[in-house]
Amino acid sequence: MQISIIGCGWLGLPLGKRLVEEGHQVLGSTTSPEKFKEIENAGIAPTLFKLEPMPSGKGFNQLFETDILIVNIPPSRKKNPPSFYEEQIKYLKYLIEEHKVPKVVFVSSTAYYPNTGGEVNENTEADLQNGSKEAVVQAEKQIRQINSELIVLRCGGLMGGSRIPGKWFSSKETPGANTPVNYIHREDVIGIIHKLIQTQNSKLGTLNLVAPSHPTRKQVHEAMAQKHGFEKPVWVEPEVIPHKVVNSNIQEALDYQFRFADPISF
Numbered sequence: 635m636q637i638s639i640i641g642c643g644w645l646g647l648p649l650g651k652r653l654v655e656e657g658h659q660v661l662g663s664t665t666s667p668e669k670f671k672e673i674e675n676a677g678i679a680p681t682l683f684k685l686e687p688m689p690s691g692k693g694f695n696q697l698f699e700t701d702i703l704i705v706n707i708p709p710s711r712k713k714n715p716p717s718f719y720e721e722q723i724k725y726l727k728y729l730i731e732e733h734k735v736p737k738v739v740f741v742s743s744t745a746y747y748p749n750t751g752g753e754v755n756e757n758t759e760a761d762l763q764n765g766s767k768e769a770v771v772q773a774e775k776q777i778r779q780i781n782s783e784l785i786v787l788r789c790g791g792l793m794g795g796s797r798i799p800g801k802w803f804s805s806k807e808t809p810g811a812n813t814p815v816n817y818i819h820r821e822d823v824i825g826i827i828h829k830l831i832q833t834q835n836s837k838l839g840t841l842n843l844v845a846p847s848h849p850t851r852k853q854v855h856e857a858m859a860q861k862h863g864f865e866k867p868v869w870v871e872p873e874v875i876p877h878k879v880v881n882s883n884i885q886e887a888l889d890y891q892f893r894f895a896d897p898i899s900f
Contacts, residue, residue: 637831638697639663640683640726641706642673645741645792649704649824651676656828661697687721689729698733702831705777706741709769716769723776730780737783739827744790744816744842745770749876756788756840756883765876785830787823790844790880793900794820798862800855808867810875811852816844819894829888842882847896857898 635658639646642662650660654677662673663683673680683694685707697703705726709719730738747754749765760766774786793799799817823843830838852869859866884890894900 635659635702635831636661636700637702637704638700639678639704639706640697642669642678642680643706644795644797645820645823646704646706647673647676647678648820649706649827650678652824652828653831654678658831661700663691663694663697685722685725687718687725689725695729695733698729698735700735702737702739703730703735703782704739704741704827708741708743709767709773716767716772719769720772720776723773727776727780730782735780735782738777738780738785739830740774740777740784740786741823742774742786742788743767743770744788744844744878744880746774746788747878747880750878751876752879753881754878755881756842765878785838786840787827788840788842788880789823790816790818790842792820792823793817793897794894798858799897799900800851800858800867801862801864803855803867804859805865806867807870808851808855809870809872810877811869812850812873813875813877814848814879815851815854815897816848816878816880817854817897817900818844819897819900821893825893826884826888826890829890833888838887841884841887842880843884844880844882845892845895845897846882846885847898848879849896849898854897854900858900 639662660678662678670680683691745767748761760771
């Protein structure tokens with residue numbers, strides 16, 4: 635099967651490598667020619683492709699001549715306003731429609747959901763007044779306009795590799811000690827996408843990708859500090875900050891068994 639990955643970075647590169655090892659032909663995009671060698675070493679055919687927000691690059695149309703397109707380009711956190719990400723996905727939508735891509739997997743975020751203080755699931759509506767991130771919400775609206783078979787993956791906090799929960803907060807004053815987390819390990823995201831590619835179920839629609847266990851920030855960050863040898867955060871009030879607890883039915887929907895079911899074990 636031919637698979638294209640838009641965004642061969644922290645998640646896309648190891649995902650592409652796994653798919654190559656499974657015998658798929660994989661094309662991957664990067665915004666930097668300097669990354670070509672690393673992508674090639676993973677067995678992936680690199681393509682220069684940028685969304686600024688209009689598409690630019692070299693030979694990028696080949697990315698859309700594929701059986702499955704995996705879109706993995708998160709919004710910029712600081713550089714651009716939310717409307718920029720919406721425009722990026724709008725132009726991507728045009729390319730998907732132009733090339734009649736049969737199947738699209740769109741990596742989104744649980745930032746779609748408002749901070750209800752309780753549980754949310756795939757049926758919970760966005761609420762921009764109560765914590766839903768505008769960039770994520772508007773991007774999903776754009777991608778849902780395509781005619782392709784579409785699966786939207788709303789990922790929790792992505793961890794694994796160099797992303798160690800709590801390391802950024804080491805020795806810093808940090809609120810929210812008793813706030814539950816919605817984390818998922820990179821290896822499980824890769825495993826779930828791999829299983830999605832294998833399945834013929836076209837009615838999955840939207841799936842939340844979070845580990846089934848939701849320990850507190852304090853439990854996770856202090857466990858990681860002990861495991862990796864960095865200083866614990868300095869916990870300050872309030873103990874609970876605006877949050878939600880994201881439920882996922884991924885285990886039932888795909889019969890998937892998590893490798894890292896509890897963030898304390900990351």
